[in-house]
Amino acid sequence: MVFATVALYAIYNGREAIQREQASLLRDAHQRKAFLDSLEQVAKKEEAKLVSLQKPLEPPAWGARHPYFANMRAASTATLPILNLSALSIGQSDLHIKERLIRLDSEQESFEQDESDLRHPLKLKLGEFDFAFVIIYLFPLLILALLFSVMSGEKESGVLSLFGVQPVSLFEIAKRKLLLRAAVLFGVAEVLVLIGVLWSDARLEAGVGRVVLLMLAVLVYGMFWVALVWFVLSFGKSPAVNALILGACWIALLIVLPSALNGLAEMFYPLPSRVKYVDAMREASVEAERRSAKLLEQFYQAHPELAKDTLARDRDFAIKNLLAMEEVLKSVQPVRETFHVRRAQQAEFLKRVQWLSPAIVMKQALNTIVGTSEERYAEFMRQARAFHQQWRRLFEPLIFQRKAFTNYTALPEFQFQEEPIAEIAQRSFSLLMLILIPTGLLTLGAFIRFKTYSIVL
Amino acid sequence: MILTIARKELTETLRDGRFRWSAGIVLVLLLASLFTSWRYVSTEINERELAKQGERKRWLNQDEKNPHSAAHYGNYAFKPKHLLSTLDDGTDAYTGVAVLLEAHHQNQFEYRKAADATPVQRFGDLTAAVTMQLLIPLLIILTAFSAFTREREQGTLKLLMSLGVPMHQLAFGKLLGVFGALLLILIPATLIGSLVLMQSANLSFEPVRYGAMIGAYLAFFAVWCALALVVSAKATSSQVSLVILLGIWFAQSFLAPKLFIDLAEQRYPLPSRRTFNQQVRNDIRGGIDGHNPADKRRKELEARLLKEYGVDSVQKLPVNFDAIAMQEGEEYTSKVFDKHFGNLYRRYDEQSRFYQWAGVLSPTISIQMLSMAIAGSDFWHHRHFATAAEQYRRMLVKELNMDMAHHSKTGDWEYKAGKALWEKIPAFEYTAPSLTWAIENVAQSLWILAVWLVASLVGLIVSVANISVL
Numbered sequence: 068m069v070f071a072t073v074a075l076y077a078i079y080n081g082r083e084a085i086q087r088e089q090a091s092l093l094r095d096a097h098q099r100k101a102f103l104d105s106l107e108q109v110a111k112k113e114e115a116k117l118v119s120l121q122k123p124l125e126p127p128a129w130g131a132r133h134p135y136f137a138n139m140r141a142a143s144t145a146t147l148p149i150l151n152l153s154a155l156s157i158g159q160s161d162l163h164i165k166e167r168l169i170r171l172d173s174e175q176e177s178f179e180q181d182e183s184d185l186r187h188p189l190k191l192k193l194g195e196f197d198f199a200f201v202i203i204y205l206f207p208l209l210i211l212a213l214l215f216s217v218m219s220g221e222k223e224s225g226v227l228s229l230f231g232v233q234p235v236s237l238f239e240i241a242k243r244k245l246l247l248r249a250a251v252l253f254g255v256a257e258v259l260v261l262i263g264v265l266w267s268d269a270r271l272e273a274g275v276g277r278v279v280l281l282m283l284a285v286l287v288y289g290m291f292w293v294a295l296v297w298f299v300l301s302f303g304k305s306p307a308v309n310a311l312i313l314g315a316c317w318i319a320l321l322i323v324l325p326s327a328l329n330g331l332a333e334m335f336y337p338l339p340s341r342v343k344y345v346d347a348m349r350e351a352s353v354e355a356e357r358r359s360a361k362l363l364e365q366f367y368q369a370h371p372e373l374a375k376d377t378l379a380r381d382r383d384f385a386i387k388n389l390l391a392m393e394e395v396l397k398s399v400q401p402v403r404e405t406f407h408v409r410r411a412q413q414a415e416f417l418k419r420v421q422w423l424s425p426a427i428v429m430k431q432a433l434n435t436i437v438g439t440s441e442e443r444y445a446e447f448m449r450q451a452r453a454f455h456q457q458w459r460r461l462f463e464p465l466i467f468q469r470k471a472f473t474n475y476t477a478l479p480e481f482q483f484q485e486e487p488i489a490e491i492a493q494r495s496f497s498l499l500m501l502i503l504i505p506t507g508l509l510t511l512g513a514f515i516r517f518k519t520y521s522i523v524l
Numbered sequence: 525m526i527l528t529i530a531r532k533e534l535t536e537t538l539r540d541g542r543f544r545w546s547a548g549i550v551l552v553l554l555l556a557s558l559f560t561s562w563r564y565v566s567t568e569i570n571e572r573e574l575a576k577q578g579e580r581k582r583w584l585n586q587d588e589k590n591p592h593s594a595a596h597y598g599n600y601a602f603k604p605k606h607l608l609s610t611l612d613d614g615t616d617a618y619t620g621v622a623v624l625l626e627a628h629h630q631n632q633f634e635y636r637k638a639a640d641a642t643p644v645q646r647f648g649d650l651t652a653a654v655t656m657q658l659l660i661p662l663l664i665i666l667t668a669f670s671a672f673t674r675e676r677e678q679g680t681l682k683l684l685m686s687l688g689v690p691m692h693q694l695a696f697g698k699l700l701g702v703f704g705a706l707l708l709i710l711i712p713a714t715l716i717g718s719l720v721l722m723q724s725a726n727l728s729f730e731p732v733r734y735g736a737m738i739g740a741y742l743a744f745f746a747v748w749c750a751l752a753l754v755v756s757a758k759a760t761s762s763q764v765s766l767v768i769l770l771g772i773w774f775a776q777s778f779l780a781p782k783l784f785i786d787l788a789e790q791r792y793p794l795p796s797r798r799t800f801n802q803q804v805r806n807d808i809r810g811g812i813d814g815h816n817p818a819d820k821r822r823k824e825l826e827a828r829l830l831k832e833y834g835v836d837s838v839q840k841l842p843v844n845f846d847a848i849a850m851q852e853g854e855e856y857t858s859k860v861f862d863k864h865f866g867n868l869y870r871r872y873d874e875q876s877r878f879y880q881w882a883g884v885l886s887p888t889i890s891i892q893m894l895s896m897a898i899a900g901s902d903f904w905h906h907r908h909f910a911t912a913a914e915q916y917r918r919m920l921v922k923e924l925n926m927d928m929a930h931h932s933k934t935g936d937w938e939y940k941a942g943k944a945l946w947e948k949i950p951a952f953e954y955t956a957p958s959l960t961w962a963i964e965n966v967a968q969s970l971w972i973l974a975v976w977l978v979a980s981l982v983g984l985i986v987s988v989a990n991i992s993v994l
Contacts, residue, residue, distance in 0.1 A: 073779070076783075080786055083790075087796070090796070091796035091797065091798055091799075158643055158646070159643045159646065162618075162636070162638055162639040163639070164639075184796055184797050185794045185795065185796065185797050185800060185868070186789075186794070187785065187788070187789065187794075187872055187875050187876070187903070188615035188618035188619050188903050188906070189615055189618075189785055189876070189879070189903060190785045190786070190788075190789055190875075191615075191618045191638065192614075192615050192617070192618050192638075193781050193782050193785050194646050194782060195782075196782040196783060196786050200782070204778060208774065212767070306763060307762060307763050307766065310763065310766060310767070311542070311666075311766070314770060315546075318659075318662065321647070322647070322648065322654075322658060322659070323549075323553065323659075325644055325647030325648070326647055326648045326649055326650040326654065327553075327650055328644065329641075329642060329644040329645050329647070329649070329650070330556075330557070330560055330649070330650040332642065332644075333560075333564075333641075334560055334563075337564075338640055340567070340568065340571045341621055341622070341634075341635035341637070341640070342568070342571045342572050342575045342602055342621055342622060342635075343571055343575070344635075345575065345600055345602075345622050345634075345635070346574070346575040346578050346579070349578075349579065349582060349600060350578070350582065353582050353586065356587070357587065410640065413642055414642055417642055417644055421644075426647070427644055427647070430643060430644070430646075430647075431643065434643060440643075441642070441643060
């Protein structure tokens with residue numbers, strides 16, 4: 068009862084969090100289009116004025132036809148859509164930057180800048196009270212609490228030795244009792260999963276495949292804990308000792324191991340300090356500013372055909388900006404590179420050791436299935452970067468060649484390409500295998516031990 | 525009598541292999557986390573100091589430029605890290621480390637450590653605080669869950685009573701025994717901890733804060749010891765006692781914090797960042813009261829200045845009107861920022877207050893708040909720094925605007941200032957708040973923990989007064 072109530076609250080809570088996030092990310096496509104149309108109108112007016120004054124349209128003056136101006140005003144955003152199903156496992160998504168500014172200078176200015184929502188930092192630290200929390204922490208506790216005395220009660224009362232007289236193997240008795248109770252628990256958990264799915268994603272927009280995976284993951288995780296109980300029971304200790312051992316396992320797998328492994332990952336592969344990054348960035352931008360005159364000079368040496376128009380040359384701060392920007396990016400590249408390499412190494416390390424704690428694996432699996440995984444976020448970043456490149460290819464040639472920008476209505480918009488379900492399924496399966504293998508080993512161990520189970524103490 | 529009982533309890537505990545093992549593991553975890561976080565914190569302290577110096581050097585050595593360009597180039601402020609955050613990282617990983625101080629904007633802090641970490645970090649960091657808030661209570665449970673139940677199960681409780689041992693003496697003897705066993709881990713951990721922290725030569729080790737932290741945790745542990753003994757005295761068997769205590773532990777350490785911070789958020793909702801920014805922008809453009817738009821404000825300023833200097837156009841003013849208008853704008857936006865950030869901070873405070881009240885149900889919440897405050901890693905410390913940085917920003921921008929106002933004429937954007945001006949503006953020196961200030965913020969938690977301490981001790985006396993022997 069308590070478990071179900073807590074689970075329902077968790078589902079409700081995750082749903083609230085996700086809806087809030089979705090509302091804050093909502094972009095009105097019509098508004099965007101109207102805005103771009105209005106920019107086009109402004110540009111047309113400016114053009115008409117130039118024509119009436121018999122002035123040339125190119126090179127464009129600072130205004131709606133100037134490509135740098137256009138890039139600033141019509142700046143786009145790349146948004147990572149949040150699946151309704153994500154309500155079940157928030158993961159790191161409360162910290163992810165789901166909206167990226169796409170503008171020529173955005174890579175320099177807000178590369179890793181935070182646009183995430185306003186939250187009490189303590190709330191972020193304590194983590195979301197979501198369904199994943201209930202399944203990962205509370206569900207095993209429930210299994211341990213209801214199953215640990217399944218065998219010992221009979222042993223103490225001496226009924227077990229009576230059973231021994233019957234033509235039923237002890238292994239069978241233990242198995243049936245355990246499986247029956249486990250089946251009830253699994254049933255409750257799966258019903259809660261279904262309620263969670265229907266409550267947060269009633270129209271199943273995320274697809275049935277994900278729901279099946281979700282149910283499978285909960286089943287596999289539950290099986291691991293049942294197998295653990297079974298294995299511990301097979302040693303035939305008293306219920307108090309069993310309870311202590313199982314409690315210790317829970318603490319080790321859920322608290323000590325995850326934080327210790329993460330600590331090790333951070334110790335082995337420390338990320339370069341962000342402070343150093345800011346420092347390097349500032350140093351580089353001062354350097355680039357100082358050299359900007361020289362950079363421009365070099366640019367005109369390389370492009371003598373653009374150097375003729377001296378008036379535009381004096382004004383061409385846009386080209387100067389772009390050149391300086393490139394310079395800054397080039398010089399902070401090593402710091403960035405180290406950062407990403409180390410970060411990848413941390414993830415790789417955790418991937419290699421995560422099988423030690425099924426809780427870690429389960430968390431990764433749930434995040435993968437509901438769309439809050441690291442991989443999905445990385446994919447978004449990749450697509451956003453690609454879109455940024457596209458943006459650059461659109462504007463930079465215009466700026467360098469001092470051409471007018473005439474394309475407001477045909478500006479590209481970012482559209483996230485969702486990971487294919489086959490890939491999600493494959494990743495989830497390989498994660499679930501990491502839980503299934505220890506489950507199998509524990510079951511096997513229990514099987515062997517039960518054969519030599521002592522009837523009399 | 526109390527001491528005899530305490531000695532018996534201690535000896536029994538130490539003979540118990542389970543206690544030896546788990547105490548050993550806790551001690552190892554405590555020291556390992558202490559050492560790794562110390563390494564991280566001390567490099568971070570150094571790097572932030574270096575970055576701060578680098579930033580100042582860049583400011584002083586910047587080329588001659590228009591003061592307004594310098595105001596946009598601005599200054600990065602790096603939040604210093606408290607040495608004691610080695611023990612408790614608090615919300616540091618979730619608040620960002622640096623902020624750009626520039627003209628027009630009160631920027632947000634950038635680079636939250638947590639956003640760079642792997643999803644596994646959300647299981648909790650391995651810090652001394654986590655060990656002390658989660659694992660040591662477990663150790664206490666393990667030591668004390670059978671303190672009374674075993675005596676009852678073995679029939680020795682009856683014997684003790686027949687000997688006429690006063691029950692409250694028995695209870696306090698046991699309390700002392702359990703606590704004594706705990707001290708066997710805590711004393712070496714504390715000593716090694718202070719030795720490690722003192723290694724940080726120039727990195728100000730604050731013994732008073734360290735002492736306060738130890739005191740707070742000792743009170744928290746005492747609450748748990750008493751609580752465990754109360755349950756043990758009331759429970760029908762050791763097994764029941766253990767299950768109840770583990771249930772309480774889970775509810776206090778996992779459910780309560782998550783649940784109450786959620787409820788705090790629902791009760792005192794925050795605007796979304798986009799709404800917040802939109803409101804700030806609207807107020808700057810349209811005036812705080814909505815009747816005083818930016819262009820009207822500018823017109824009024826123009827009229828006032830023309831009258832003051834007795835001229836008929838801004839070009840004839842002896843000062844640069846653009847610069848003065850910018851400064852007026854700054855002062856107006858400062859008012860807008862104060863209004864909105866003030867509201868926002870009030871909301872955060874309401875959430876914190878609500879959350880702290882939940883300490884009545886879970887002392888873990890109280891110790892968590894106290895521990896972060898003492899370690900200097902709570903949200904209030906962050907805001908203290910943010911406020912100081914914002915004050916500096918306003919001073920910086922004002923100096924630059926006023927220089928431009930008095931050394932150039934209206935419309936002259938070619939004016940360039942040099943090193944003399946850069947040097948005139950002092951470096952940003954931040955003084956961290958005192959321990960008293962830190963504690964005042966969480967006074968509520970301090971009182972609640974004190975009440976818990978008294979209540980649990982009284983509860984212990986009451987529960988043994990009518991203890992059943994069967």
